[in-house]
Amino acid sequence: MRHPQLNSNGELQHLLTIEGLPRATIMHILDTAQSFVGVSDREVKKVPLLRGKSVFNLFFENSTRTRTTFEIAAKRLSADVLNLNINTSSTSKGESLLDTIDNLSAMHADMFVVRHATSGAPYLIAQHLGRVRGGDAHVINAGDGRHAHPTQGLLDMYTIRHHKKDFTQLRVAVVGDILHSRVARSDIHALTSLGVPEVRAIAPYTLLPSGLEQLGVRVFTDMREGLRDVDVIIMLRLQNERMRGALLPSAQEYFKHYGLTQEKLALARPDAIVMHPGPMNRGVEIESSVADGPQSVILEQVTYGIAVRMAVMSILAAN
Numbered sequence: 001m002r003h004p005q006l007n008s009n010g011e012l013q014h015l016l017t018i019e020g021l022p023r024a025t026i027m028h029i030l031d032t033a034q035s036f037v038g039v040s041d042r043e044v045k046k047v048p049l050l051r052g053k054s055v056f057n058l059f060f061e062n063s064t065r066t067r068t069t070f071e072i073a074a075k076r077l078s079a080d081v082l083n084l085n086i087n088t089s090s091t092s093k094g095e096s097l098l099d100t101i102d103n104l105s106a107m108h109a110d111m112f113v114v115r116h117a118t119s120g121a122p123y124l125i126a127q128h129l130g131r132v133r134g135g136d137a138h139v140i141n142a143g144d145g146r147h148a149h150p151t152q153g154l155l156d157m158y159t160i161r162h163h164k165k166d167f168t169q170l171r172v173a174v175v176g177d178i179l180h181s182r183v184a185r186s187d188i189h190a191l192t193s194l195g196v197p198e199v200r201a202i203a204p205y206t207l208l209p210s211g212l213e214q215l216g217v218r219v220f221t222d223m224r225e226g227l228r229d230v231d232v233i234i235m236l237r238l239q240n241e242r243m244r245g246a247l248l249p250s251a252q253e254y255f256k257h258y259g260l261t262q263e264k265l266a267l268a269r270p271d272a273i274v275m276h277p278g279p280m281n282r283g284v285e286i287e288s289s290v291a292d293g294p295q296s297v298i299l300e301q302v303t304y305g306i307a308v309r310m311a312v313m314s315i316l317a318a319n
């Protein structure tokens with residue numbers, strides 16, 4: 001069966017998830033992003049690849065990094081960018097998601113960047129556009145519920161490749177609230193597709209989803225054991241807004257066992273890099289001296305996010 005985000009020629013029509021995305025497509029996005037990194041260093045930062053196209057940012061959930069870097073990326077590609085303010089839009093009067101999409105499509109939207117608290121919302125939009133509207137607009141998932149955050153996964157892979165070159169020689173640990181994390185899911189699918197031989201998940205039992213072993217992931221509940229000799233540490237935010245009931249005794253207790261401190265970081269390889277998708281809870285998931293320390297590439301991730309999002313939008317626009 002054809003992947004829902006690929007067209008009949010196997011080309012990317014939408015970016016909804018990294019799960020099932022061919023390795024060659026992931027590599028093509030990373031290579032294209034590399035060509036855009038230099039654009040940010042030029043005096044004139046714009047290229048005309050999306051000239052005349054309209055990109056609609058639809059963020060039904062809060063965002064700092066993703067929304068802003070999508071806007072910068074689209075503008076660097078010379079697109080017209082519209083940020084729909086959901087709080088003052090007709091969504092607050094009860095308009096349905098698909099009615100909103102139909103109205104924006106009537107304004108000749110070429111691309112929708114969608115963040116939504118409901119897993120599957122970007123799929124629904126992509127399906128609706130294909131069925132009802134003839135299907136030439138593109139949908140990019142900017143994070144849906146606890147399901148997927150594909151551009152975060154891709155920018156994480158770009159950052160890892162920049163520092164470590166060869167995915168097939170790496171041990172990568174993903175640490176924290178894996179149960180509620182769309183970033184963890186996208187990272188795990190990307191890492192396994194790119195041939196990382198050892199992907200580790202480190203979390204308390206209450207924050208581990210089932211089925212990780214079937215994805216080829218080694219599971220650890222002891223952070224000290226799980227961090228031993230890893231090349232990359234991806235810390236995750238505690239998704240308090242998605243937690244039902246008491247999954248953790250307290251933030252202090254969590255930090256003691258699963259917070260990344262200098263002492264725990266010393267168990268990883270000496271050249272290990274520290275990543276975090278943001279927003280960070282300092283003193284809960286990560287010690288400030290580590291977040292701001294020499295092994296941290298957290299702000300680089302944000303910068304590479306622009307080039308990666310430029311890559312995704314330019315590839316979609318060409319298909």
Ligand code: CP
Nearest residue numbers: 063064065066277278
């Ligand atoms: N990493 C990430 O998605 O951050 P924002 O919520 O600020 O977009």
